[in-house]
Amino acid sequence: MDFAAKLIENIREIVPINSNDEKAIIEHFRLKKLQKKEFLIQRGDISKHMRFIAQGSLRNYYLDSQGKEHILQLGIEGWWINDFYSFFTQTPAKFYVQAVEKTVIMQISRDDLEKLFISIPLMDRYFRLKIQKGYIALQERTIFRMSQTAEERYLEFRSKYRHLEQRFPQYMIASYLGVTPEFLSSVRKKLYDS
Structure with missing residues (x-):
């Protein structure tokens, strides 16, 4: 390469x-x-x-x-x-x-x-x-x-950096957003269920 x-x-x-x-x-x-x-x-x-x-x-x-x-x-x-x-x-x-x-x-x-x-x-x-x-x-x-709320920050992150979500573990994304991995998991579940 x-x-x-x-x-x-x-x-x-x-x-x-x-x-x-x-x-x-x-x-x-x-x-x-x-x-x-x-x-x-x-x-x-x-x-x-x-x-x-x-x-x-x-x-x-x-x-x-x-x-x-x-x-x-x-x-x-x-x-x-x-x-x-x-x-x-x-x-x-x-x-x-x-x-x-x-x-x-x-x-x-x-x-x-x-x-x-x-x-x-x-x-x-x-x-x-x-x-x-x-x-x-x-x-x-x-x-x-x-x-912004934590959920709004996550939605902003997803819209700007969708490709990063596939490359980094959830706990790293949570740390970047300033939330716990558990909180991020519940936000993601809520979004995917709706």
Whole structure:
């Protein structure tokens, strides 16, 4: 499978790079394979790479003081995942990023990314637009979590991310939505029975 082609396709959806740009971009990215349940980042690590999911799925979560898991992000092919705060500030990660299934990542170091921004200015634009989109999604999710019922949040999740429901276990989706697995199960049953 051509993982580099997936990355280039993702970039081309946002910015018009040429074939010379493609070659330069691919030269700066490295392939990393993860087994199911393997960690990409653990709390305390410093994130030194920006990471594109070429195949598979991951979750980004943190553990509260009671050891309860809170999922902040679910990621599949074509998405970027990281502890962005750690990456941008070069401070220890507060989150865990773990493979949910066998996964292939295309990653680029901070230094190589800065070089790309200089040599291919469209890459700076690409990442700016991706980060803006991610920030907007985070704000929407925060507002929905404060203003919607758990059932409304689940319905919103299903309408936006129907394909994720098939890829992640129910307890992970429940954590992402901020509900218990039992509550999510009862909401799903209620919806399917009606």
